[in-house]
Amino acid sequence: MTYVTIPMTHVKPVAVWSVTGVVVLVTAILAGVMIGETPLSPGMVLAVFANHLWEAGHVVDPIDAGIIWSYRLPRTLVAAACGAGLALSGVVLQSLVRNALADPYLLGVSAGAGTGAVAVSILGLGGGLIGMSAGAFGGATLAFLLVSALARAAGGGSAHLILAGIAGSQLFNALTSFFIAKSANAEQARGIMFWLLGNLSGVRWPDVSLALPAAAIGLLACFWFARAMDAFSFGTASAASLGIAVRRVQAVLIGATTLMTATMVSIVGSIGFVGLVVPHAMRFIVGPRHGRLVPASALAGAVFLIAADVTSRILIPGQVVPIGVVTALVGAPGFALILLHNRRRP
Numbered sequence: 001m002t003y004v005t006i007p008m009t010h011v012k013p014v015a016v017w018s019v020t021g022v023v024v025l026v027t028a029i030l031a032g033v034m035i036g037e038t039p040l041s042p043g044m045v046l047a048v049f050a051n052h053l054w055e056a057g058h059v060v061d062p063i064d065a066g067i068i069w070s071y072r073l074p075r076t077l078v079a080a081a082c083g084a085g086l087a088l089s090g091v092v093l094q095s096l097v098r099n100a101l102a103d104p105y106l107l108g109v110s111a112g113a114g115t116g117a118v119a120v121s122i123l124g125l126g127g128g129l130i131g132m133s134a135g136a137f138g139g140a141t142l143a144f145l146l147v148s149a150l151a152r153a154a155g156g157g158s159a160h161l162i163l164a165g166i167a168g169s170q171l172f173n174a175l176t177s178f179f180i181a182k183s184a185n186a187e188q189a190r191g192i193m194f195w196l197l198g199n200l201s202g203v204r205w206p207d208v209s210l211a212l213p214a215a216a217i218g219l220l221a222c223f224w225f226a227r228a229m230d231a232f233s234f235g236t237a238s239a240a241s242l243g244i245a246v247r248r249v250q251a252v253l254i255g256a257t258t259l260m261t262a263t264m265v266s267i268v269g270s271i272g273f274v275g276l277v278v279p280h281a282m283r284f285i286v287g288p289r290h291g292r293l294v295p296a297s298a299l300a301g302a303v304f305l306i307a308a309d310v311t312s313r314i315l316i317p318g319q320v321v322p323i324g325v326v327t328a329l330v331g332a333p334g335f336a337l338i339l340l341h342n343r344r345r346p
Helices: 011-034 042-054 062-097 109-122 132-154 158-183 186-196 205-224 226-232 236-241 246-268 274-286 290-314 323-344
Strands: none
Touching (some): 011 042, 011 290, 042 062, 062 205, 062 226, 062 246, 062 274, 109 132, 109 186, 109 246, 132 158, 132 246, 205 226, 205 246, 226 236, 226 246, 226 290, 274 290, 274 323, 290 323
8 A cells, every 4th residue: 555645844834833823913912902001810801702702601890891892802903903904015015116115104105094084084075975994095095196106207216106105195294284274173183183193092893893804805915916926026027027917916916005004094093114114024034925924924013013002001101102103112213223234234
């Protein structure tokens, strides 16, 4: 009798890393639910989960149960989805434009999404027929088209794209400020400005139903076109020579990036440095191949933003710091280290 041996050299590492990633993500979510101004034990958190998911009947204080299920859990899940989505957006944009500085924040996509969301909420754009997410999507799409057109008119290089993105960011940020100054009262202006810096305080379960599908769609698109993004790293001509439908793939990936960025901005505001720093850090660990870079960046982005959210809650007792401030405080020095590391490389 002849036995056929199936090589397991590739299956085992993938399985190990997949299980490790799930464990890390679940641990981060539990930590995000437990840590705060009111510390909660792991047993209490798991009991509340069991009561809601399987009607286990554990006796838990109603106030603590409300904090866990209605406040911290949806907040943590949205933070994870937002971190994963922004990190994936950075991976896609850096691959498509072949520039390590590309991310939704720097290319003006986040600023455009913020302008669209503010236009809907403050100016009543759409007559109440569209929500903030749709307005953010429209603003993000408009910003990317404008930045791309400006970069193409200036010469089409990646450096021109970054400069056009900076100009676009300033333009849409100015429009947002103008809309707020013209139409918002003092209370609305204060709330919107705090939201634009990144705010998860008002996140509830309906926001989870928006954030998780958007991140999942982006993740699936990135997985599906991972090999195409490897080819794009060598230029569109190289990708076309390998039989890749360049325009179709670009349209799908840009659409997924716009969807993720717009959805996250409409929920939590504009958060910088996640899409810039996380993909760089993951390239040092897993390498440039997108088959590994995509899941690693999604996981790292989710864990990073959960940690930033926890920090924003406990950094100043009795006050919540905007999460965008925390990501900038961590991301700016991190990006400086990345620049110094790249300079020393031969």
